[in-house]
Amino acid sequence: MNEIYKTDALIAEDIDAYLETHQHKTMLRFITCGSVDDGKSTLIGRLLYDSKMIFEDQLATLEADSRRVGTQGENIDFALLVDGLAAEREQGITIDVAYRFFATEKRKFIVADTPGHEQYTRNMATGASTADLAVILIDARKGVLTQTRRHSYLAHLLGIRHLVLAINKMDLIGYDKAAYDRILAEYRAFAESIGIADFTPIPISGLAGDNMTTRSANTRWYDGPTLMEHLETVELDQTLDQQKPFRMQVQWVNRPNLDFRGFSGTIASGHVSVGDEIRVLPSGKTSVISRIVTMDGDLDMAVAGQAVTLCFADEIDCSRGQVITAANNPVEVADQFEASVIWMDEDQLVPGRTYWLKLGPLTVSATVAQPKYQVNVNTMEHLASKTLDLNAIGVANITTDREIPFAPYQDSRDLGGFILIDKMTNRTVGAGLIHFALRRAQNIHWQATDISREHHAGMKNQKPMVLWMTGLSGSGKSTIANLVEKKLARMNRHTFLLDGDNVRHGLNKDLGFTDADRVENIRRVGEVAKLMTDAGLIVITAFISPFRSEREMVRAMMQPGEFVEIFIDTPLEEAEKRDVKGLYAKARAGQLKNFTGIDSPYEAPEAPQIRIDTARMSAEEAADLIIAKLIP
Amino acid sequence: MSLRSLTHLQRLEAEAIHIMREVVSEAEKPVMLYSVGKDSAVMLHLAKKAFYPSPPPFPLLHVDTTWKFRDMYSLRDRAARKAGMQLLVHQNPDAVRQGINPFDHGGLHTDMWKTEGLKQALDLHGFDAAFGGARRDEEKSRAKERIFSFRTASHRWDPKNQRPELWRTYNARKARGESMRVFPLSNWTELDIWQYIHLENIEIVPLYYAAERPTVIRDGLTLMVDDDRFPLKGEEPVMRSIRFRTLGCYPLTGAVESRATTLPEIIQEMLLTTTSERQGRAIDHDQAASMEKKKQEGYF
Numbered sequence: 001m002n003e004i005y006k007t008d009a010l011i012a013e014d015i016d017a018y019l020e021t022h023q024h025k026t027m028l029r030f031i032t033c034g035s036v037d038d039g040k041s042t043l044i045g046r047l048l049y050d051s052k053m054i055f056e057d058q059l060a061t062l063e064a065d066s067r068r069v070g071t072q073g074e075n076i077d078f079a080l081l082v083d084g085l086a087a088e089r090e091q092g093i094t095i096d097v098a099y100r101f102f103a104t105e106k107r108k109f110i111v112a113d114t115p116g117h118e119q120y121t122r123n124m125a126t127g128a129s130t131a132d133l134a135v136i137l138i139d140a141r142k143g144v145l146t147q148t149r150r151h152s153y154l155a156h157l158l159g160i161r162h163l164v165l166a167i168n169k170m171d172l173i174g175y176d177k178a179a180y181d182r183i184l185a186e187y188r189a190f191a192e193s194i195g196i197a198d199f200t201p202i203p204i205s206g207l208a209g210d211n212m213t214t215r216s217a218n219t220r221w222y223d224g225p226t227l228m229e230h231l232e233t234v235e236l237d238q239t240l241d242q243q244k245p246f247r248m249q250v251q252w253v254n255r256p257n258l259d260f261r262g263f264s265g266t267i268a269s270g271h272v273s274v275g276d277e278i279r280v281l282p283s284g285k286t287s288v289i290s291r292i293v294t295m296d297g298d299l300d301m302a303v304a305g306q307a308v309t310l311c312f313a314d315e316i317d318c319s320r321g322q323v324i325t326a327a328n329n330p331v332e333v334a335d336q337f338e339a340s341v342i343w344m345d346e347d348q349l350v351p352g353r354t355y356w357l358k359l360g361p362l363t364v365s366a367t368v369a370q371p372k373y374q375v376n377v378n379t380m381e382h383l384a385s386k387t388l389d390l391n392a393i394g395v396a397n398i399t400t401d402r403e404i405p406f407a408p409y410q411d412s413r414d415l416g417g418f419i420l421i422d423k424m425t426n427r428t429v430g431a432g433l434i435h436f437a438l439r440r441a442q443n444i445h446w447q448a449t450d451i452s453r454e455h456h457a458g459m460k461n462q463k464p465m466v467l468w469m470t471g472l473s474g475s476g477k478s479t480i481a482n483l484v485e486k487k488l489a490r491m492n493r494h495t496f497l498l499d500g501d502n503v504r505h506g507l508n509k510d511l512g513f514t515d516a517d518r519v520e521n522i523r524r525v526g527e528v529a530k531l532m533t534d535a536g537l538i539v540i541t542a543f544i545s546p547f548r549s550e551r552e553m554v555r556a557m558m559q560p561g562e563f564v565e566i567f568i569d570t571p572l573e574e575a576e577k578r579d580v581k582g583l584y585a586k587a588r589a590g591q592l593k594n595f596t597g598i599d600s601p602y603e604a605p606e607a608p609q610i611r612i613d614t615a616r617m618s619a620e621e622a623a624d625l626i627i628a629k630l631i632p
Numbered sequence: 633m634s635l636r637s638l639t640h641l642q643r644l645e646a647e648a649i650h651i652m653r654e655v656v657s658e659a660e661k662p663v664m665l666y667s668v669g670k671d672s673a674v675m676l677h678l679a680k681k682a683f684y685p686s687p688p689p690f691p692l693l694h695v696d697t698t699w700k701f702r703d704m705y706s707l708r709d710r711a712a713r714k715a716g717m718q719l720l721v722h723q724n725p726d727a728v729r730q731g732i733n734p735f736d737h738g739g740l741h742t743d744m745w746k747t748e749g750l751k752q753a754l755d756l757h758g759f760d761a762a763f764g765g766a767r768r769d770e771e772k773s774r775a776k777e778r779i780f781s782f783r784t785a786s787h788r789w790d791p792k793n794q795r796p797e798l799w800r801t802y803n804a805r806k807a808r809g810e811s812m813r814v815f816p817l818s819n820w821t822e823l824d825i826w827q828y829i830h831l832e833n834i835e836i837v838p839l840y841y842a843a844e845r846p847t848v849i850r851d852g853l854t855l856m857v858d859d860d861r862f863p864l865k866g867e868e869p870v871m872r873s874i875r876f877r878t879l880g881c882y883p884l885t886g887a888v889e890s891r892a893t894t895l896p897e898i899i900q901e902m903l904l905t906t907t908s909e910r911q912g913r914a915i916d917h918d919q920a921a922s923m924e925k926k927k928q929e930g931y932f
Contacts, residue, residue: 100775252657419798
């Protein structure tokens with residue numbers, strides 16, 4: 001009988017004493033990683049079983065299932081206990097992140113069970129993001145595999161400080177010490193090469209139970225801890241976090257009435273006491289903590305991991321997404337970073353496209369530049385890459401639309417880890433780990449000028465705007481745009497027409513027609529149009545601009561209401577029939593790649609301010625309609 | 633420097649509070665599903681803590697089947713009043729009209745009152761985020777569900793297409809008509825719930841404590857005859873000392889024989905017992921993947 005079973009006696013004899021013990025347990029979160037056949041689910045099933053987290057009815061189901069679909073003959077297939085969803089059971093593999101719970105005398109554990117299949121890097125990153133420790137499983141018969149390297153790299157990348165190398169299925173190699181040592185030496189060489197300073201190797205058998213909770217008589221040559229002993233005693237990240245400088249991201253401003261204003265959030269690191277001087281970033285304003293409020297009464301001090309509400313002695317501005325720090329030890333603020341990016345979506349990264357970047361409670365617009373390199377997670381080689389596909393990991397520069405407070409990921413998961421969200425689908429498409437801020441952003445400041453954009457516009461006696469025409473090639477954008485400009489000129493309006501083809505002869509002649517280049521094309525045109533509106537002009541643009549995201553990006557660059565989306569709506573068949581420039585014929589013949597409507601998509605506007613149906617009106621009529629709508 | 637380690641309950645509490653504050657900041661119209669069970673009681677208590685001294689800035693919603701225990705209805709009204717929160721009660725009008733009940737309609741009872749009723753209530757009020765008290769330790773398909781669980785405009789859950797969820801950074805963005813179900817108690821176990829109720833002195837429905845109650849035994853379940861709608865098939869209700877480990881519709885919820893009248897005794901019994909919590913609920917007695925199917929259709 002091991003330690004765990006002694007618990008029963010205590011529960012039966014003195015429940016109050018048991019509760020007292022249980023109530024002071026700490027919590028360890030860990031992940032298990034291994035390939036499909038390394039015995040990962042079996043290992044977790046064994047931990048649950050040994051810590052009595054399996055109830056009798058579950059055991060009955062387990063026995064029945066083991067006979068029906070199990071892989072262990074008449075024996076219990078512990079893996080079935082862990083593999084949850086119906087579809088996965090049929091495939092015989094775990095395909096997502098599942099969380100399991102068990103507790104011993106000393107700790108409560110949350111295990112993230114993450115898949116070993118190559119296409120599911122994102123799931124492992126998800127599981128690793130909240131873990132203090134990773135158990136890397138190796139099949140003793142197979143040794144260090146590609147997957148072993150990948151899992152170790154990911155665990156290390158995601159900032160897991162404690163790695164356990166569980167060399168499993170020792171029973172199947174006769175508990176051979178020499179084989180164990182060979183695997184260990186090979187792994188150590190690899191670990192050092194990617195910067196893993198330390199790890200804990202343990203020879204085990206999940207199936208037979210060796211060195212799981214009790215020291216195995218089969219491995220007398222091994223004098224380290226059992227897996228469970230190690231899990232129960234390893235240092236928690238949270239303990240370390242408390243010793244770092246104080247940081248708290250504000251989630252919510254608590255304002256029940258005029259007399260109370262508090263800032264609610266979870267303390268990311270360090271500790272804070274009443275009377276401490278604090279600084280709010282990015283504003284840099286300082287104050288003093290006047291109260292630490294909780295429903296259980298005010299606290300004198302709060303530590304990393306606690307969710308609290310802080311009150312300041314002074315009325316300074318502070319809102320969601322800002323960071324409260326120790327006054328004499330603030331975090332950095334920047335709008336350009338180098339970061340590792342893990343891509344998690346079927347649609348690949350489009351460099352230059354704006355995504356939502358969410359760092360804790362803070363959401364900003366951000367673009368990812370073309371990756372500096374992509375990491376081959378099997379060989380750790382750096383490869384050149386124009387983009388990132390699903391499950392790819394690369395290093396790239398990120399630019400946000402405003403300055404944000406942050407910390408390098410290796411110092412703080414909360415302040416250095418962000419997710420990227422597609423603005424159209426709202427899916428979480430990537431995760432990023434900030435390395436450092438780029439100096440450029442810090443050293444270039446916005447120069448204030450005395451003649452304002454209002455002044456420029458006032459001199460021209462007009463309201464600047466951007467008339468953004470979008471539509472397929474051959475839809476009539478340039479023709480209509482030209483007519484609109486002529487009519488406006490006759491009305492003494494100061495205008496400028498930016499035409500797609502013309503811009504590609506100069507400003508954008510270095511760009512091609514890949515998705516990334518199309519995004520950059522529109523970004524530059526947007527920036528130019530913005531300068532022109534600052535100069536007070538009415539800007540008319542004629543670009544296919546096939547992607548909604550980029551049209552929205554340009555809209556976001558402009559002052560509210562200045563961007564007018566005009567959809568020149570000509571069906572593909574009609575545009576192809578006209579084929580003024582002979583481009584559709586070339587595209588159909590395969591001589592022209594990435595042609596919108598043929599082998600590159602056109603995302604029609606969902607709610608354009610003006611829609612021109614070219615089948616029902618002439619270009620003249622269209623131009624008149626646009627002007628009538630804009631200038632009453 | 634020596635500081636104090638947070639206990640696992642303190643960490644779970646902080647996590648739940650963090651999640652609730654995120655939802656309130658990101659959603660347009662959040663609501664808390666309140667089923668009056670012990671998990672709901674803990675969730676409500678955490679909501680009070682998360683926003684103190686403000687009251688929780690969202691209403692409570694009870695999707696009622698009309699077949700809950702009488703004790704549950706009285707605690708429901710009292711708890712909402714004490715928290716200073718609005719209580720919305722929804723009863724599926726189609727089920728009311730057709731007189732759907734657990735005795736005559738089997739699976740249809742859960743489907744119409746709970747699954748359909750929930751969807752109706754969320755659509756009716758336009759809630760775009762709903763807190764639920766589900767825990768990952770309850771059942772296998774729950775173990776894989778995200779804390780912020782995305783639902784399509786028709787309330788479907790797609791287990792193959794869940795958003796990755798990293799750190800404590802949650803993506804709550806969605807298009808109009810789509811919604812999130814949010815589970816702040818995801819990482820709690822049954823023991824954690826009981827222990828927390830004990831430590832925080834949270835009021836729960838008296839049915840969780842053992843008492844002499846009128847019962848009949850049917851299909852292996854010990855059922856309590858809570859009112860005269862219970863059709864007796866020649867059975868004579870027998871007084872037994874029973875309590876409930878989980879509370880649902882009284883004709884579907886099996887009791888256990890027990891003498892546990894205090895929380896430590898309940899916890900003691902729970903720890904020494906050998907059957908898992910949901911066994912008391914008839915809903916889970918079909919095939920292994922039943923819950924996953926129900927969830928895909930919109931069941932909480």
